[in-house]
Amino acid sequence: FTYDAPVLEDRPVRVVFGAGSLHQVGREAAALGRRALLIAGPHEDEAAGVVAAHLGADLAGRLRDVAQHVPTDLADEATRRASRSGADVLLAVGGGSATGLAKAIALRTGLPILAVPTTYAGSEMTPIWGLTDSQGKTTGRDPRVLPRTVLYDPALTVSLPPPLSGASGLNALAHALEALYAPDATPLLTTVAEEALRTLAEALPVVVAQPDDRDARSQALFGAWLAGWALGGTTMGLHHKLAHVLGGTYGLPHAGVHSALLPQVAAFNAAAAPEAFTRAARALRVDAPGDVGQVLFDLATKVGAPTSLADLGLASDAIDDVAAVVAASTVANPRPAVEAELVHLLRAAFIGTRP
Numbered sequence: 001f002t003y004d005a006p007v008l009e010d011r012p013v014r015v016v017f018g019a020g021s022l023h024q025v026g027r028e029a030a031a032l033g034r035r036a037l038l039i040a041g042p043h044e045d046e047a048a049g050v051v052a053a054h055l056g057a058d059l060a061g062r063l064r065d066v067a068q069h070v071p072t073d074l075a076d077e078a079t080r081r082a083s084r085s086g087a088d089v090l091l092a093v094g095g096g097s098a099t100g101l102a103k104a105i106a107l108r109t110g111l112p113i114l115a116v117p118t119t120y121a122g123s124e125m126t127p128i129w130g131l132t133d134s135q136g137k138t139t140g141r142d143p144r145v146l147p148r149t150v151l152y153d154p155a156l157t158v159s160l161p162p163p164l165s166g167a168s169g170l171n172a173l174a175h176a177l178e179a180l181y182a183p184d185a186t187p188l189l190t191t192v193a194e195e196a197l198r199t200l201a202e203a204l205p206v207v208v209a210q211p212d213d214r215d216a217r218s219q220a221l222f223g224a225w226l227a228g229w230a231l232g233g234t235t236m237g238l239h240h241k242l243a244h245v246l247g248g249t250y251g252l253p254h255a256g257v258h259s260a261l262l263p264q265v266a267a268f269n270a271a272a273a274p275e276a277f278t279r280a281a282r283a284l285r286v287d288a289p290g291d292v293g294q295v296l297f298d299l300a301t302k303v304g305a306p307t308s309l310a311d312l313g314l315a316s317d318a319i320d321d322v323a324a325v326v327a328a329s330t331v332a333n334p335r336p337a338v339e340a341e342l343v344h345l346l347r348a349a350f351i352g353t354r355p
């Protein structure tokens with residue numbers, strides 16, 4: 001199906017959803033410009049071949065180097081190559097890293113983005129960009145980086161290995177949960193976020209147990225769309241702040257960091273946001289809103305997603321530094337977090353204790 005999702009008040013994102021929708025890439029790219037620059041890492045060679053076949057002479061080139069959190073030197077080089085290629089459309093095929101590089105180019109050039117996501121990260125539905133240098137990660141919001149069109153083709157996610165599917169799914173769940181208690185959540189986005197939680201929690205165990213189950217893959221990608229949409233329209237809270245510092249400064253795998261943090265942050269916030277957690281509990285089919293953190297921990301374990309920051313490679317002496325940086329920053333969170341509480345929370349996520 002196709003749908004114009006109202007992510008920003010003044011500009012919808014055109015969504016094309018369905019197995020095989022990659023084959024509409026030629027028509028969708030042509031609606032945005034004349035020549036497209038493909039941004040797709042090495043894992044996306046097969047999909048890149050399909051794109052190249054559809055675009056023919058309208059393909060202006062391909063960028064194969066993508067990296068998490070978009071290092072600034074990579075963004076600089078990619079922007080130079082985009083300008084030299086004569087492209088007037090950026091076509092990102094891949095996870096949040098490919099989308100992120102397209103966003104970095106769009107931020108500098110204003111070129112429109114056509115995104116074809118292959119993970120559940122959800123960046124394609126947000127006007128949020130991120131860039132990382134030796135000082136850490138900087139994020140911001142700019143309407144120019146919000147893709148104009150997104151092709152969601154569940155067939156492209158079948159190759160996503162089960163552990164990465166699980167971790168990426170927890171990344172999407174984190175977007176939905178934080179949107180539920182965001183200070184600027186609207187009734188529409190709250191409904192979208194609740195549905196995202198329900199859909200993802202149902203689909204992920206099937207996706208991991210039977211990776212080639214097309215229905216479950218479709219449901220999970222649908223949930224990821226809704227979660228990204230909710231994230232794009234709301235202000236992020238403590239969870240995302242912690243994830244940005246851990247990912248940007250310590251280079252930990254993005255989706256895994258979300259997975260290890262989410263149960264702990266949920267347990268920390270539950271009592272301070274009763275309405276949001278009542279909705280979350282309903283979506284996750286648990287009775288007590290206070291149990292949401294535990295249920296998310298159990299779900300992460302079930303789908304083989306990380307629950308421990310130590311397992312992801314964090315050194316224990318980083319905990320105090322992360323807590324200090326986050327405590328000193330302004331975060332829209334239902335419960336204010338002082339440094340000592342953050343140390344406690346991060347220790348639990350470090351070890352991977354069930355909250």
Ligand code: NAD
Pocket residue numbers: 041042043044067068069070094095096097098100118119120121122123124126127128129130156157158159160161164168171254255
């Ligand atoms: P990723 O894009 O780095 O992908 C993870 C790994 O999976 C890569 O090795 C990739 O090549 C591989 N992969 C991706 N799709 C695959 C598939 N279908 N089959 C097989 N392998 C596949 O990781 P991610 O978690 O999708 O994205 C993380 C990045 O996205 C981070 O930089 C994060 O900050 C950013 N992000 C941004 C936003 C936003 O709104 N700006 C939201 C979420 C994530």
